[in-house]
Amino acid sequence: EPEVVKGPAAEPDCFAPWAADTQFFKFPKKDGPYRIALANGYIANTWRIQMIQTAKAYAAQKDVAAKLKEFKVVSTGEDVPAQISAINNFIDSGFDAIVVNAQNPTAFGPVIKRAKEAGVVLVAFDNILDTKDAINVNVDQKGLGELWAKWLISHIPDGGKILEVRGVAGTSVDTDRHNGIHEVLDASGKKWDVTEVAGKWDDPTAQKVTADAIATNGPFVGITGQGGDTGIVQAMIDAKHAFVPFGGETENGFRKFCAAHAADGLKCSSAGTGPAQVAVAIKTAISALEGNVVPQSVKLPLAIVEDPNFKEGQDYFPDQSDNFFVGNSFPTCGINFTAQEIMGQTKENK
Amino acid sequence: MSDTTLIGGIAGRMPKFLRRADPAVVTAFACIVLLLLVGSLYSRSFLSPEYLLQQLKVASFLGVIATGMMLVILLGQIDLSVPWSVAVGAMMACAAAAYGPLGSVLAIPFGIVCGIAIGVVNGIGVAYLRIPSMIITLATNAVAQGLMVVYTGGFSPQDSATPAMRYLATGFAIPAVPNAVIIWALIGAAMVFLLTRTGFGRAVYGIGNRERAAYLSGIDTRRVVMVAFAVSGGLSAFGGVLLAGYASKAAQSMGDAYLLPSIAAVVLGGTSILGGRGSYLGTVAGVILITLLQSILSVMQMPEAGRQIVYGVVIVVMLLLYGRAPASR
Amino acid sequence: MKDWRYWLAEQRGTLLALGIFVAMFAIYSANHPAGFTANVVQTAANKGVLLAFVAMAQTLVVITAGIDLSVGMIFTLTNCLASWLVIGTGLETAFGVIAVLGTGLVCGAINGAIVIYGRLQPIVATIATGAVYFGLALLLRPFPGGSVNEDLADALTGRLFGLVPASLVALAVVVLIVWVPFSRSELGRAAYAAGSSETAAYMSGVPIRRGKFVAYTLAGLLAAIGGLFLTFFTYTGDAAYASGNAYTLFSIAAVVLGGVSLFGGKGSALGAIFGALAFRTIGDLLFVFDLDPLWQPLFQGVILLIAVSLGAFALFRVRNRLEWFL
């Protein structure tokens, strides 16, 4: 359905193409207001809840709300077929665009086909789709791993024992980040001895496996964690492990630790993309429906904060939940949410 | 302190324990030693006191949760609401702490009470509505999850653990013995007492063996079942509180990792899933086995796939060693 | 009493499940923006059939008074395997399908052997074998991917004559060639007998072990058929732990909703199928009701709670309290 055209995109700063050879789409212009759906999978963790809150907050912003006739969210759980069915239902019900956080990047072939036939704009974010036929709003997962590895390399002069706390096995995010880390470490020429444990992006699990790793394989000269980083630092503190350079995610709790213990050696690089990327995805969908040129694969900027730049009230929030994901601003897209805006959303509405 | 008398008490009873020890329990403890020896081939640190104490500490969270699970399994029932009871306990305790000093004081009891509430719903379903526990607890688990999602999204949640929770999970009242271990020991001792010395305990075994006969003996079987589920909910929530103390905060998915291991630990400890038979000492062995196995597999540099396979195979092999039902003839 | 009353009494669980499903689906399609169309039915059917296969698998084991907590993992493992094998020419695809189904049979047989000949308690034995099957799945698919013969996939997830969902037809065929012969065979009856009273069955000279073994093995096969369908539906293999576990737990819910007794000896796969479809419709109801997204999980939970509590109404008819304890 969409025409493949030449770039650049309508808002080139926000809709940056993933790579030089990324295609650009131009969908036939539709008249608003639009019906847009968000097909979410799993819901029961802070990241997802925060994402949904952000999506609602974004859709409620005045200029966005003006363009929307309906914004519907369905969370189908961990089951891929349920999510596929939800998208099919959205297509059959005549939604103009569907935003999806895919439970499985490769499973949506048939749905993409149907969406294309029905002229529905499909935009994936976070867990994106393995396809050239739908729009992906991408986080550079591998780049994230590379970033963390580079941070460690630059802060650990002589190489040595590194602890790598991985995510959920079998997911592409985990694999990409892991590969990024190892490619950079291997290329550095220094000697690294990496202990890998599975923290499952979950604080208590990460804490437990970190504690075990420290007790049996420690001490380490550097740590990288894909998630559950607050727990990892907690385990270091509990084990009285020396603070060492750390490349990790964007949890508020982690950043609190980084700010507090930087002087003792907890030099952090905290990077990732917060749940606010959903807003970019919705924005992309609207833009595409309006007939603007959008890249098939949008590259999101990483929200990076590195030692010694952790600023209270901006990069971390002492009175917010540890589980809160910081990094909710995409200035190039005109998107910037405060923590209060996101988590307070429902309360204000009530 | 009461701990010394406790230890003294256990030591005093030791010979009797050994005399009456269930071969399954003995084998389970032998398996623990074997596991450690195998682990020490990989790294000497598996035999270090720090590592062992740390395992005991981590095991105590599972231990507290499995205690409740065991009570329910002794009745011939099962509690699949563990994951979100744990999360509810952790999250609600942390939430209460947001309400000033009084909130902090009541945080732990409040978390536990929330778990008990889930248990009571389970208990009403199983005891009074006669819904199979496997399904009603599945449903309450879903409801608890729903409530927590609403809660997390609807309010700015406070989710850091109070100092008291931190202290319970990670502090040291006695040098070198983590508080979590002491708590597990106390809860375990209370459970042993409950099961062996009280009418309630006898009733639990009786109902597990033959509910009809227990009822006709004038036991208020429904109340016993209900209380057992409430205790299970409360202990799951308390496990969550400890876990939150350990991680210094609460998170939604906290309990996911505890459902299957708690069942496996109880059964590995020789308790019959059909109810009516099992000893707490066995559950202790089961909990330690599972925790050690998970930890050793996690630290050995093995891909997740291999870890899962070894985990499964080891459990089957251990059960074949001692967990077999008697031959029918 | 007339014969048909006995039949009715026997089928009560199944009919109740059918009733719940029909009522829910009526509410669903009446409120669906697209209405009761072939597309909507096809979507619901494809999703429901997956769980129906897994629930059938669970039913076979539950009938023997066991439980299989590894069905979801067999489902996942066979999905991963199918994403490697069910591809290529017609002949290759056929071999792939046979290999996948064979793998399911073997997994089921292993469960059966461990439970029956190893004399282990099914619940924990299958927790352990489930871990092994998941490990194997992860070996096959360290991350999601693979592909499937798309012509076959489209045919089986599409519609026959533009109207009837092919997946429902496939389900019916499986019922006819697996469930019906099983339930009417001597071994099937042995499975029921063993579930109802193992000692009585043994004393009566019933081939208990063979009956149970066949039940576990066929359960593996049915889970593999589910895994195959998952591959057809998603075109890929994915070793997703959470989803495997979810299917296991859902299958238990479906079985109970379908009137199969977890104590064994009673119930039918047809009931479990309706239970599965009803359970899936609970999820679909979210779609047609305009609920705040954060309230959706709670809504689902409450509906499930209500659905499983429906059976409790029979309790009010119980006049003799001893009947509580059957």
Added chain:
Amino acid sequence: MDGAVPLFSMQGISKRYGGVRALEKAELSVTAGSIHAILGENGAGKSTLIKVMAGVVAPDEGRMLLDGSEVSFASPAAANRAGIVCIFQELSLIPELSVADNIVISDPPKRFGLIDRKAQRRIAEEALARAGASDIHPLALVKDLPLSRRQMVEIAKALARKPRILILDEATSALTATDVAKIFGVLKRLREEGLALLYISHRMNEIAELADQCTVFRNGRNVASYAAGSKSDSEVVELMIGREYSHIFPPKPARHGAAVPVLEARNLCWTDRLDNVSLTVGAGEVVGLGGLDGQGQRELLLAFFGVLRGLAGEILVDGKAVSIASPSAARDGRIGMALIPEDRKTEGLMLPMTVRENLSFAALDRLSKAGVIDRATEQRLIDDMVELLAIKTAGLDIPVGALSGGNQQKVVIAKWLMRQPRIVLLNDPTRGIDVGTKQELYQLMRKLADAGAAILFYSTDYDELIGCCDRVLVLYDGAVKRELVGAEITEHALIASALNIHGEGAGPLQGEGA
């Protein structure tokens, strides 16, 4: 039948369970076309012997010959194939399956490899008819049938297997006189047809009527074999119990006037099973419940014990109306009621639990302070009970399931006596119990009554009602049809009123419905 070749014989069969010698070099031989009775007190090894025969239990030593050649059975199925079919003491029916399914369970008729339901139904109907139980619908689920009907199904099931040797282990223990008569007809016909029958029963009159040959077991050995009718009853009993035996029933005390009513029912109605039942049981009185099985006697006992919901009418204890909503209310101090249930294995005992735990189970509330069991008191009361009832057990910490049936029954009674109940309800407590134990039980009952208890006693055995009761209420279709007092209690009167026919000498009818 002298000179007949033994069809089947067992030589030197031994079987031990741990320290217990269930069988010790036991011998038995069975001839075709005869009925062979096996007698012996509880735990003598009768059931074990036939379990060995039927392939359920593997013997430790000894050999078995069928048609003169040695055989051994790996499973009940193997024994079935050899033509040995057994009706086990603990019923071997599958509760969730239909009667027809059960009857053909071991070898269902098949068509195209699948079970042929039409043929199955035909076979079932035939078998039921042969057993004289055509009133049972082949599609009914076994779990919905009362115990007596289940035993009939069990017999039909055995017949459907076309056995050469048919073994009945206390197969008639739950049957009433009418059913027993039907079964006897069947058994005699089978004998004519040339089958060998083995018959185990504790009812002497049945054995006298049926048996051609008798073998007595004691302590796992066969102590005597004789042709039926060649020994007197008391000789046989002495062989069984190994001691002298007299006066099975204790004398009834003379009554002067009405006893003080302790338990009273007024117009009890419950669904269609109880119809305006009114009765009183006085202190020191043993009141029997008679009638055919299934006429509401069990329901009546359950009604008193707080098990039934939606009960209409009044229950009075000591003249005051009480509402009893559960067994725990019924056993409570003020009411002090005890029920010895019908089926000790599922209702009376927790078989895998120890003798100790079972004995004190119903009295835990009394033995506990603040919920904690006082173990010294527990031990003392248990010792008292074991002594009082002479419970034979290898120890208090073995599973109660390992006791012989009679001793299990004593445990059930003891666990209630421990509460010193004022009202005792007995639901057919002597089922499957040997004469010696029965005698002890009757004496105990009388002792309790003499101590002031009110006893309501249901039995399927008329001799018992005659021997034990001060009064008997005969139930028919949920209503009390007759009250027999003192000398009126005769077998003739009991049977006549059980069938609700007005024989001569019938007393005044009770209840308005008659």
